[in-house]
Amino acid sequence: MPSDERPARRGADLTLTIGVLAAVFASLLPLMRVVRPSSWLLGAIVLSVAVLAAGFIARRYRLPAVAVSLIEASVWVVFMMLVFLRDTALLWVIPTPETMRALPALLSRAGEEIAVGAAPLAASLALSMLIVGGTGLLTIVVDHVVLTARMPLLAAIGLIAVSLIPSIAVPGEVDIMAFVLLAAAILFLMRTDTRSREEPLGRESTRTAGVPATALGIGAIAVVVTLVAAPLFPQPVARAGSGSLGSGPGIDATLQLGDDLRRPREVDVMLVRTSAPAPPYLRATTLSQFDGSVWEPDRVRTVPLESEDPLGGVVVDEGIRLAEYATTVEVLNLASPWLPVAYPAVAVTGLQGQWTAAPYNRTVLSQAGTTQGQNYEVVTNVPRPTLEQIRAHPAGGVEQRDGTTSLPADLAPIVGDLATEVTAETTNDYDALVALQSWFRGPEFRYSLDAPVEEGFDGSGTEAVAKFLELREGYCIHFASAFALMARTLGMPSRIVVGYLPGAATSDAVERETLYTVSSAQLHAWPEVLFEGIGWVPFEPTNGLGVPASFSPAGSVPGGADDPTLATPAPSASSLVPGRSPDGLERDQNGGEAGSTSSAMNPLPALTAALGILLALSIPALIRVLRRRQMLASARAGDAAAAWLAVQDAAIDLGIDVPASETPRTLGTRLVELHGAPAAEMSQLISAIERASYAPGGRHAFWQGDAMADAAVTVSAAMLASVDLPRRLLAVLVPRSLIVRPGSVYAGSGATARAR
Template identity: 60%
Template structure:
């Protein structure tokens, strides 16, 4: 006699199916979303100083979410909810930032809308030319608060209307990573944990809102919250331990955007750029100068004891008559005009590499501005990528006697080029006085400093500052560098600039590129030079009255030190080739010497660097980390299934049925919300080879658990074994590739039965 099959029971009257009733507003989801947006905003504090903008962003987020919650509570359509939130966004921003142009301080007028592009342009300029941490003015605060409000509206719609918390999580994580891309920082553990917890809470809360009460109880018993905690713990471990082992991205901080090539970091965090293993051709240069010039991007004058900040100076359009005025020098100082052609290959930056002192830059595409004070060229909207341009310079060429007679300083000097921090380590001041003892002029003292740094006592090293904990440009790092005598260009430039200031001389640091290496090509009789990404460099400058800013090259093994010829050697010679340039000239090779190698033994003709041996340990660690990451979903699903089996062994019908649903979802079998357990069970038997007896047992048990009402529930024996049998049969009936994918990428960890991602599938009736 055939085994009796359960008959389809009608749905209980008076109970609305989930798709037939509007889901009520979910207060926990709204609160969780507020915390998630706040956590995503925390990393911004690493690049922008806390101020009124933070309170404004938090308040606007709260107002938007509260408006959305009230609208949903009143059963308004999704479109109306989003429109109400947009209205709150506009009115609040108008009151915060443009109430002087608004009607009744709230309602924007045409004048308000005309002010918005100008505010955004000023904010973009602050970001492009500023150094972290920025002080947010009214315009930058408007940009941040407005962007936070838009983000809130978007994720509110995605989470509470579309019910897609995972998509919202991707957006929140992406936003939280933007400050880290702009300025390299370590893992902000509190903010990361808060964001991870908020995202997991959103996912779990939204998932639980889809489940009937009996299934929520079973999920709790099966340890789903513990699974979520496990995911969070693993994510924290991966972020803190595995992430530092990954290779550095090609796009560099300070590039003004994510582009196809490296950028210029003007914050003196050049160590990461120079240690980057992938070397590219940044620029192609040719010039009529006797030696190829250094190319500057930005200057840094303000020093607070720990950070050198790029100069925030007035800029004017490059086409303006006040952009790059002619060079002003004292009587008798010779000035020579040179032209340098630059072709940008792989460099994405709002700062344009130019020779100094530039009086004209021709051939640029886009909108560019000049900073008259330091003769640099920047852009708010364009990039250096693909640019080909000509730089015209008027180079002062003083004699040695003129340099010795000139005083370091003058009326054009800004205060921040002479300031020193109150807690400057004594070794900096004492060493400067000791090295320059007996100097008869300011120039002689600086020449003594330059010669001391390049005498052979110091070693160029990218690794020693990291290993010994002084990889920076602050006063403490400089003090340690003077003790260890190992470092790279940032340390040499910082030490020289600070020591010059202790001697009463105005100084600043320049970030740019070393002169390139000569190639075998020439154009119009001019040698073509190739500037590599590894030649990103920093050097000091000191101001001399009547001559201008004079660069020096203290970094051992790089270029040629600054020198000047006596007038007697120049008399009667009108040939420029007899002049000694005041810009540090490169040796035939401007590559870095290897650590521990005598700079004098470096092959000056080949321009080649020794190949760094590949350390297999980081590679193996990365490979192991990747394999571990790939195995995490399978391990989590295994742990989840074990917990559900434990609950099923005690007679829990819901836990046993969840095992079957998980297996179906992992294998790509549709589990739509419109299918009752009996319909799904029949489809599994007819189409996917599920065993009849075990499936019937599970269907009967879940129906009794779901529809028993207030009657006492009696646990059913054998549910664990039945669930294992059905799950195994479903896997056996699938192709091997589909089974492997189901194990490696178990979709049931994030896709719940009845959700839109579980699929509609075919409908089979008994």
């Protein structure tokens, strides 16, 4: 390599290295809404800087590409050992056999956090190690592809794929800032690589003029398409739980369902049929432990489902009737380790894979499998006490576990005060719970998915519950958490269940049993209270969903059509409307009949869409104007090639052939004779471009800059004025020159001259 080109090459390498760092950082931005930003972000940036700096220094000494990659890998190993695994390393940086044993455990722990966690995840040491290490490896690969292989477009594909992973795992709104930064970084890499390949100035082809403007135009069009067109396409499928990365939605069992319930699109997750009088709620897991900030899934003893009587029988006091039902579930689109089952299950058959049963809460789960594609039957024995029986049984009992009555030390006084106030006139535990249930479902409360997240309301902690009881507006998490805590302040054991509401009835039936569809929008949370001699009894405090649990006097005929002695809440008529989301039910209840046309139509969305479309349509013309101004500015500085390129672009916009086979003089003569270009100005431009092409040092004639720019403007305007109005508008609004370059195959062969 000539000595005068080495500084230019080193400068290009430095620029590309900075571009790689920017692109890697931009690809990480979408991850911040899945994993809370913390020390992992700083670690990822520091490691990327260290890897790229090592690679740049190694290339300055002209080391082989393999040596550069080995040096970068060594930096990666030293950083990872020093930050995450130094306790198992020799001299803090050298891996040992103990390191190799500890590494799989950390990776497994990180995978478990991703699989069962709820976005946004709090980054533990294991998850931080996974993210930082992955970022470092991505940096090494991209650095090799861009600076060694000189294939920035291939690197762009990898970076885009990485940036899309968080959106695939947790669908949501487009992260515009991350998209713009990544697009800009990729275009910067491509342009820098292209310039590093060009010949030195003075022998540079005039056809490379305007490339920065073209790149800017491509980026602007991409941004506009993302902002305007993307919302018109089908939205990502709703994920019932943000933690699952497998096929289909999952189940978030940490009571942080707010974002998941607000997904833009629903998907059917199960088909259900049952011998019960009404479709049952399907539980996934229970949550008894509450530390003041979050309800945790119960971690209880499990036994293999294949063992003899894994769930055990349902034990109730003498005289309380048990009703046996069979429920068949076909999973369509649900990836979860928790199996949705009716309650109380005594047997589950038909499952594929290894599953375990938890006798305590009668749930079924898998340590390695998934619910996706399962088709199984659940047999339940449902206690059916009479009203007199349940009133005579206090809340509590021998099954009570530590944690089902515990309250956090920082519980707001409003929780206990309201519980006492609402239940003041009741004389037994059941009536007290019914009073709470009726109060929540009364006119004082409103179901809404638009809880004020910015006020810390989107959760189930003590502060969120207190805020909910003040504002009296929220969704199932708030209702269930408040009910369970208020029951505990009254001395009653309570827990929360995460599962699905009963599905929507279809017109199909199997073996005379109605088929119900359960959608991802029916992911739900409800409370249960333990009654001595009866078991866990579910309640439905969520306003606008399901029907409240109730029991009838002994005079009711058991099993009759009017038998209301259902211990499991049954779905309301509105919850059986196909395709209706909880938010839609709430609007119907509080805002009049669905589909009413009496309300005034808000013109703002239509106006916004129209303005967006107009903006999108005007983008090409605006880019063309900016590009033309750039070329004229270069022309006024004495660049004859820029002035000539402005004329060529004007011709292409009008549909005039600008082939590579024609010299400037031949093309100029044709434009004068056939397309209205003025002869004097065209002659001036032809002389300037010929002098720039063939005369030594003639490229920049700064003393003729203004004259060349004015001549280019006059020639372009004259050609535009020579065509009819439709063609003129087309040239202005849809300029072909943004994508068709002079001399390219799309610019025409010049064989056919087009008349005016």
